Amino acid sequence: MSLTTDEIKNIAYLARLSIEEDRMHTYADNLSGILDLVEQMNNVDTSAIAPMAHPQDMSQRLRADTITEENQREHFMENAPATEAGLFLVPKVIE
Amino acid sequence: MHNKSIAELSAALQSKDISSVELTQHFIERIKKYDNDLNSFITQTPDLALEAAKVADASIANGSAGALTGIPLAQKDIFCTNGVRTSCGSKMLDNFTAPYDATVVSNLNAAGMPMLGKLNMDEFAMGSSNENSFYGAVKNPWDTDRVPGGSSGGSAACVAARLAPVATGTDTGGSIRQPASMCGITGIKPTYGRVSRFGIVSYASSLDQAGVFGRSAEDCAMLLEPMAGFDEKDSTCIDKPVPNYAANLNDSLQGLKIGLPKEYFSNGIDGNIEKLIDEAIAEYKKLGAEVIEISLPNSHLSIPAYYVIAPAECSSNLSRYDGVRYGYRCEDPKDLTDMYMRSRGEAFGEEVLRRIMVGTYALSAGYYDAYYLQAQKIRRLISEDFTKAFEQVDVIMGPTAPTTAFKIGEKTDDPVTMYLSDIYTIAVNLAGLPGISVPVGMADKLPAGLQIIGNYFDEAKILNVAHQYQQNTDWHLQMPAAYQA
Incomplete structure (x- = not known):
């Protein structure tokens, strides 16, 4: 498997990562190498095997829909890069 | 004082031969003296530690103390610590x-253990050498030109140099066992779901598990017990009682069935390491164990x-970092x-960018x-390979890592070469089994570890098996000469 720099650009955009233009080739090489490693899986017939998501094959635990957390809005917002009047500030999204 | 076991330190505290403040101060001094060189800490918290030590001394004085009260520790910087920077190496x-404590942190705080600081690690726990940290590489105390392993490299180096008696870590693909092996200490990764993941910065949620580093299996057993257990706040945590891990340490190994996977001893293993593993297995035979060749095809x-x-899973988990x-x-x-693009592109290091991109590609449409x-x-x-093997044997043994600690910079150019460093540890995470690495000797003046893999929830068994070896050998007591004073 060999990825082109255009494919890297697309993947980086999907993941919302800015990648410097002069690094594109390195990432294309790196990712192609990793995909080559991963491709060993293709030779295994797994048509009769169920996927495994949790080692104990447990199912999602449910709980009553009650409030368990206290409101710590201000405290949690202290880590935000930009806030105003209890809201997170972001660049303008609507003209 | 820094060369004593947790049990010895606990006894000294209870009999008031030493106070927690004195003990904590001793380790703070050691960190000051040695960590400029090692870089095992990202954030030191001496004031918080001394405050907690005073509280510990008060509870020792009024008789309300537990076995770990007053013994300082250090936390990998992946655990959220309320009011203290939690950088995850990024x-x-x-x-x-962090605006709250991880469950592991609140459990250990409740046990009365002063926290000396937050330990260096590969960024977001992605790495096998601790060279991927925003805060710089950690040095291996046995040879400072070499890596300590990763991703919990700070934890391993810190305990190896005795800058803390014990430390926490996390292990997604080998991140406790591999650095424990390369730094000559003991490190255990419990069964997936045994320890709560709440408040641990997520990397790969179906594999991440917290565990401990100590000088010995006994020290690890003592620290693991208060950490483990069910937590409502982690939806994959298992609701199962936690045994007293120290209770079975002295069980005899007579009749123990050890499985040796033939795949772990074939091509690719370093001859010096193979020799040390053979010697450790011979020691187990002397202790009455039986060795059976198994296959993990x-x-x-x-x-x-x-x-x-x-x-x-990382590409999904790390999508939360949006700069908002x-x-x-x-x-x-x-x-x-x-x-979004520049905040993420500028703040993530290369290995994190690579893994997010691989994950994004693997999950993309089609x-x-x-x-x-x-x-x-x-x-x-x-x-299923492991399930079949455990029908025949009690524990599985092999090398923890294919090599001893490598030179800083040696494997940074090729990510795939670096990935092979976790060849013996990764399968254990995929299966969700517990594993421990125990130092079993030196190859060219560098430590190497034996990995002991147990069946689900057999932490007590692998700790017992590790402890019996350590009762009959002294590799775990050796420490790098430069840090002895």
């Missing part, structure tokens, strides 16, 4: 002060499956997309079945 979280697929599952609610935000974003689903199926095959 520029992204360089300015992040799908072992060779663990690295491929891991490098789909872990990046896929917390973490790094780029300067002067021109619009929302520019803000590729899900070929990559993630196939990897999850392979994961079951790997897990």
Whole structure:
């Protein structure tokens, strides 16, 4: 498997990562190498095997829909890069 | 004082031969003296530690103390610590002060253990050498030109140099066992779901598990017990009682069945390491154990499956870093997309960028079945290999890592070469089993570890098996000469 720099650009955009233009080739090489490693899986017939998501094959635990957390809005917002009047500030999204 | 076991320190505290404040101060001094060189800490918290030590001394005085009260420890910087920076080794979280404690942290605080600080690690726990930290590489105390292993490299180096008696770590693909092996200490990764993941910065959620580093299996047993147990706040945590891990340490190994996977002893293993593993196995035979050759036929697929599952889960988990609610935000974003892209592109290091991209690719439309689903199926095959093996044997043994500590910079150019460093540890995470690494000797003046893998929830068994070896050998008592004073 060999990825082109255009494919890297697309993947980086999907993941919302800015990648410097002069690094594109390195990432294309790196990712192609990793995909080559991963491709060993293709030779295994797994048509009769169920996927495994949790080692104990447990199912999602449910709980009553009650409030368990206290409101710590201000405290949690202290880590935000930009806030105003209890809201997170972001660049303008609507003209 | 820094060369005593947790049990010895506990006895000294209870009999008031030493106070927790004195003990804590001793380790703070050691960190000051040695850590400029090692770089094992990202954040030191001496004032908080001394405050907690005073509280510990008060509870020792009034008789309400437990076995760990007053014994200082250090936390990997992946655990959220209320009011203390939790960076996860990343520029992204360089300015992040955790607003709450991880369950592991609150459990250990409740046990009365003063926290000396937060330990260096590969960024977001992605790495096998601790060279991927925003805060710089950690040095191996046995040879400071070499890596300590990773991702919990700070934890391993810190305990190896005795800058803390014990430390926490996390292990997604070998991140406790591999650095424990390379630094000559003991490190255990419990069964997946044994310790709560609440408040641990997520990397690959179906594999991440917290564990401990100590000088010995006994020290690890004592620290693991208060950490483990059910937690409502972690939906994958298992509701099962926690045994007294120290209670069975002295059980005899007479009749113990040890499985040796033939795949772990074939081509690729370093001759010096193989010799040390053989010697350790011979020691176990002397203790009455029986050795049986077993096969884990799908072992060779663990690295491929891991490098789909872990990046896929990481690309999803790390999508939370958007520059909005917390973490790094780029300067002067021109619009929302520019803000997302530059904040993430500027704050994540290369290995994190690589894994997010691999995961994004593997999960993108049309590729899900070929990559993630196939990897999850392979994961079951790997897990079934272990299930079959444990019908025949009590524990499985082999090398922890294929080599001893390598030189800083030696493997940074090729990510795939670096990934092979976890060849013996990754399958254990995929199956969700517990594993421990125990130092079993030196190859060219560098330590090497034996990995002991147990069946689900057999932490007490592998700790017992490790402890019996340590009762009859002294590799775990050796420490790097430069840090003895």
